[in-house]
């Protein structure tokens with residue numbers, strides 16, 4: 257019996273050793289960038305998930321750039337990944353959409369946002385064209401000018417008033433709820449004031465817990481996130497059904513109104529597609545804007561002179577108005593130079609999107625290294641924004657620096673909204689929301 261047992265143990269040891277060797281030395285038709293694949297199954301995920309309390313690059317990335325250079329390999333949640341903080345390679349990758357690379361999200365995100373199959377909302381080609389067109393129509397400059405700017409102002413005024421009646425607020429949660437009220441209204445027609453159910457709590461729960469370890473068992477943060485997502489799906493689906501069953505439905509301007517008009521007119525335009533795309537838009541809006549505004553509170557507390565600059569600009573706007581109580585106009589918004597410098601500076605330091613993900617469709621050669629087909633690529637663009645040659649003393653919060661940065665330098669060295677075909681479709685909305693928030697804050701409150 258003993259010899260058989262020993263043989264079994266020996267075979268298992270050989271198998272495991274071979275498996276670990278293959279894990280650490282993945283196959284490649286060339287030379288892989290340097291790096292480590294971490295421990296089997298989870299790779300180096302845990303280190304990246306530890307939140308960073310600094311405005312600097314995440315320690316996971318910083319440590320590895322120092323050790324391996326700006327392009328290195330790793331493994332995240334069981335996926336081989338190339339991380340690049342090399343601006344030249346990043347730009348090249350953004351231009352290769354649909355050719356050498358395609359959009360890719362972590363497997364968790366794929367499940368959460370329905371990014372699987374031929375009809376996924378993040379597909380390339382005409383699906384992307386349709387989705388992008390809808391987003392830009394809903395949140396682009398024209399929509400902001402004619403409709404959304406005043407809706408943002410109203411939402412901000414109501415929420416700031418509520419905050420002012422409380423002793424203290426949890427900033428991130430309160431800002432996220434404020435953005436969620438606006439987003440739910442303009443994306444799926446949810447009327448917060450006249451609804452019994454508070455969907456903003458559900459949106460916050462979903463958004464807040466998504467960046468956690470994807471372990472879906474009761475008691476985990478991720479499990480709560482999935483429960484909130486299911487509830488959100490039900491609310492959006494019910495809203496869609498309500499619109500579809502209303503024979504008198506007049507074409508409105510939210511995401512679901514597009515669904516009513518376009519449902520089943522192409523193979524991908526299903527109910528599921530619209531529900532997932534709405535959830536994706538909610539996440540993109542709430543998480544990004546609330547992170548930036550929350551950070552601004554901390555930075556303002558440490559730099560009161562920035563608030564003084566803002567007050568001067570906004571009081572001048574009020575002075576120029578005939579009626580001080582009239583709503584913010586598009587021309588006034590467009591005149592906010594100091595405010596836009598503050599918005600840029602907070603977003604520069606905010607690192608709102610730590611990485612942009614793609615998947616290599618073919619082997620990619622770069623500087624003697626090969627990125628193998630099938631591997632994920634995480635492009636880290638915030639190294640550009642922290643480049644001391646362009647942004648002197650890069651970790652200092654100094655909105656006045658933007659006075660000396662011309663448009664061309666900014667376009668090459670400031671890419672918080674990404675680049676290429678996938679450049680952020682909500683950038684104008686994010687800036688307008690932030691600026692309107694600052695307008696109400698500094699003119700009405702101390």
Ligand code: HEM
Nearest residue numbers: 388540541544608609612672673674678679680681682686
């Ligand atoms: C400070 C705020 C924001 C930042 C820093 C930001 C950043 C980004 C970045 C870097 C990308 C490119 C992703 C990629 O290439 O894979 C992106 C794409 C996108 N963002 Fe934003 N975003 C912000 C706010 C918003 C808002 C408010 C929305 C509202 C809907 C939004 C919607 C989108 C969409 C739909 C895309 C995909 C565009 C496409 O694939 O054509 N973002 N964003």
